[in-house]
Amino acid sequence: MADLSVNTPATRLLDGPSGKRKRARFTPKRIMIYGALLLVSFYYLLPLWVMVMTSLKGMPEVRMGNIFAPPVEITFEPWVKAWAQACTGLNCDGLSRGFWNSVQITVPSVVLSIIIASVNGYALVNWRFKGSEIFFTILIFGAFIPYQVMIYPIVIILRELGLMGSVWGLVMVHTIFGMPILTLLFRNYFASLPEELFKAARVDGAGFWRIFLKVLVPMSLPIFTVAVILQLTGIWNDFLFGVIYTKPATYPMTVQLNNIVNSVQGVKEYNVNMAATLLTGIVPLTVYLISGKLFVRGIASGAVKG
């Protein structure tokens, strides 16, 4: 008889599942997933750990060899030396000179290439002209030509223009080389925006620039963020063009870093090298950390669609 009462519909309803489903916290599946993730993160973060720790040690401690151990005595001396005193070939004013050179190279390159590429992409999507498809194909083709092929011709071009060795010559090179991929990026983004928006703006009497600046740019923050990150990290990290097209006085930070780390005179100061490397990497890293969320959103929102 007791069984019967348990099985009445009313009790079944009360005892049955209700509300939020309860899940076990540690299932084998979860342990596997988190275990794998932890392992991979560890693998990736270990070198960074070694670098940060080494850069905070004095040379005697570095020589003891315990590269994974945290410093017994924290010192910022290597950082100061890397920034202001390390020798790069001729002069001994550290990375600071390279840093400012890099800023002077990167900022105009990023701004210029993004302005030109975004207008390109906009025109290719919304103002198709005769041959615009061919123009686009040629532009994209450019992305597949190995840089090395073009190095010497560009040397000649820059020399003829009188820009060889100057910051502006390098800015020009970066702007041109960023064009194919950035144009593709912007073209695909603008193509993913509703065409009717553009039509409405035309009916409203807005011209080429007003549609671009007042309607499209304000709704394109994610893709501009992606472009800034791509260009900023790409140009900041560039070594090849920097070493070829500039001269020692205008070397970007990466080239100077190389000169510090690879200098053959004297003892190898690992702590200074580590600090110098971290200093050089700090800019792209910061940019990414600040705008990482927008970056992912931009990539997800049509930036990679054909």
Place this chain on the structure above:
Amino acid sequence: MLDTVPPVSSALDDISVSIRDLELAFGSVKVLKDLNIDIHKGEFLVLLGASGCGKSTLLNCIAGLLEPTGGQIFIEGQNVTWAEPSERGIGMVFQSYALYPQMSVKSNLSFGLKNAKLPKDQIEKRVARAAEILHLGPLLDRKPGALSGGQRQRVAIGRALVRDVDVFLFDEPLSNLDAKLRAELRVELKRLHQSLANTMIYVTHDQVEAMTLADRIAIMKGGVIQQLAAPLEIYNTPANLYVAGFIGAPPMNFIQGALRGTDFEGIINVPMQGYGFSAAPKDGAVVFGIRPEHVLVNDAAASCAVQTRVVVDVVEPMGADTLLWCTLGGDEFRIRLDGQTPIRQGDTITVGIDPARASLFDKETEIRL
């Protein structure tokens, strides 16, 4: 047939939009072919057709958003074939609303006026008037993202309204709304047209919208206008088989057969004496058409000259009326009755047909006889 349209006159000053021999091709695909329409001042013209028939393309040509490959377009007596969209005196409302997402409602409304470099006080005045007409007052400072679908579409209409244009173009403006809102906004649009008296060209694939809103409907198929007439005329005397099948839900019943003298002979025989032939009838293969709501049943059919018996396969009671799905000579035969009629599935019923309300089409040319 009573025509609700102002009488057609050749006087140019009665014509608002005139389309002459318009042709448009995307590459080798001709989407519009030799299209001619004259739209009167203050007329509400609906372009109706299945998806992909070229309605939006035609509207975009009128707006100047697509360049025609041939022909001319006149608006208010001006040849605007090569004019910019903003110079044509048109306003356009899109299916997806196409509001500028980063601008407030107010900026959306005033964007066109600012582009036209209108003085500030003028802009204020016009925006205030549009907001009043469309009940947008409390929404002026919001962004489009914070509006409902119906509100967004009203802003889109307002954007055309502020520009004080002669011609309004609508491209399926109600398609993205749910059924209830669509019905509401439909009435609102009709009111708006009555109070503004602008010329309106309205694209839709929804025949209810077309029938309720239009002064005249142009039915398109494959880039060609099949019939251009007042809604009731299209309903009562469809110009060809396509129009007959397109207008009306459920669609007209068609019966294959032949015409001998003035008699239709098929699975049923119908003497067509009362039928208004457009030309002297010729013998040959024809299609006989009768609308589901014009079929009489049982007692009502008693007085009909033409009667037959069918079995009811499916009954669909819809409240106001009831649909019966039957089979006649192997083909589906649809009947629409008053909602209170007590007929059940499996019943055998007598159906009667009044030849005066039927349509006859040539089987070959599909044109109305």
